Amino acid sequence: MDKLIAKNPCEGLLPLTIGSVTLTEEEPGVMTALAPYKGKEKDLSAALKAAHGMAYPAPNRATGKAGSRAVWFGHGQAMLMGPAPDASLAEHATVVDQSDAWAVVWIEGEGVEDVLARLVPVDLRPAHFKRGHTVRSLLFHMTASITRVGDRAFQIMVFRSMAETLVHDLKTAMEGVAARG
Amino acid sequence: MRITCPYCGERDRREFYYRGAATDLDRPAPDAGEEAWENFVFLRENPAGVTRDLWYHEGGCGAWVVVTRNTVTHEVLETRLASEARS
Incomplete structure (x- = not known):
């Protein structure tokens, strides 16, 4: 087989800065559903x-820090992001590799909440939504995982196949906010 | 309409998918007889007042939620996780 070329979900789409808000792609490392x-x-x-x-995160919370994070991911599951999962976890949970299945972006800057x-x-x-808080909700028409990772920064995850839609929707919203000045 | 998810708190109705009456939680035994099964599969109440239905938090945490609500006043009276709410 020819050598395959690794491609990120948002390859060629990011980074993007409009007004005071910047959208960048995050490389999360190994992603594991627990x-x-x-x-x-x-x-x-x-x-x-x-x-x-x-710790295993409570509902609507994320634990850990950049590069090694556990994000509550809905009813009875969390996503471990960063480290390869230790074998001991499999004694207490179903452990499923989901690396490369999610598009992960960071959006930050003044007015990012708008x-x-x-x-x-x-x-x-x-x-209402402080650092370490997370939600599963909708981003326009897509289900998404949204976590506050800083004072003006959020991490957003959607299915990898939705990467282009995610960037399109965020770009449109960023342009709308910037246009208001 | 706002529905309070037991995990996520009060959320917009657009995040939820409507399944139907919560009778799904009371599945008859396999040998319960034709009448019980006909009731379970085909017959539904259509109350003007309090009703219990199943909603799926599709655009959220993925939990099934039993919602008790009033079809006349549109009040949502109670929400519980379906996994904990056998009637």
Whole structure:
């Protein structure tokens, strides 16, 4: 077989700066879906802490830090981003490799909440949505995972096949906000 | 219309998919007889008032939610995870 060329989901689309807001692609490393077995959430959290230094996240929360993060990902699951999963996790949870299945972007800058307010039907302003908070919600017509990673920065994840739509929708919202001056 | 997801809190109706009456949670035993099965598969109440239905938090956390609501006043009275809400 010929040597295959690695391609990021948003290759050729990002980075993008419009007004005060910048959209960049994030390379999350290994991505692993963790779904704890019934009653095993505490054991999984302990194993996660021992192996990777972060607890299993409560609903609507993310734990860890840039490069090694666990993001609550809905009913009974979390996404481990960064480190390759330790073998001990498989004792307490279903562990599924989802690397390369998600498009991951960072959006940051002054007024970033105004951009997201055009697309997401959840209040993401800092008074309600602080660093370490995460939601599963809609971004325009797509399901997305949105996490606050800084004072004016969010991490957004959608299915990889939706990368172009994600950039298009965010770009349109960024242009709309910038046009208002 | 706003629905309170037990995980995510109050969310817009557009995030939810409507399944139907929550009778799905009370599946009859395989040998319950023709009448019970006919009821379960085909017959539905159509109340003017309080009803219980199943909604799926499709544009959110993916949980199935039992919503108790009033079809006359549009009030949402209670929401519970379907996994915890056998009637």
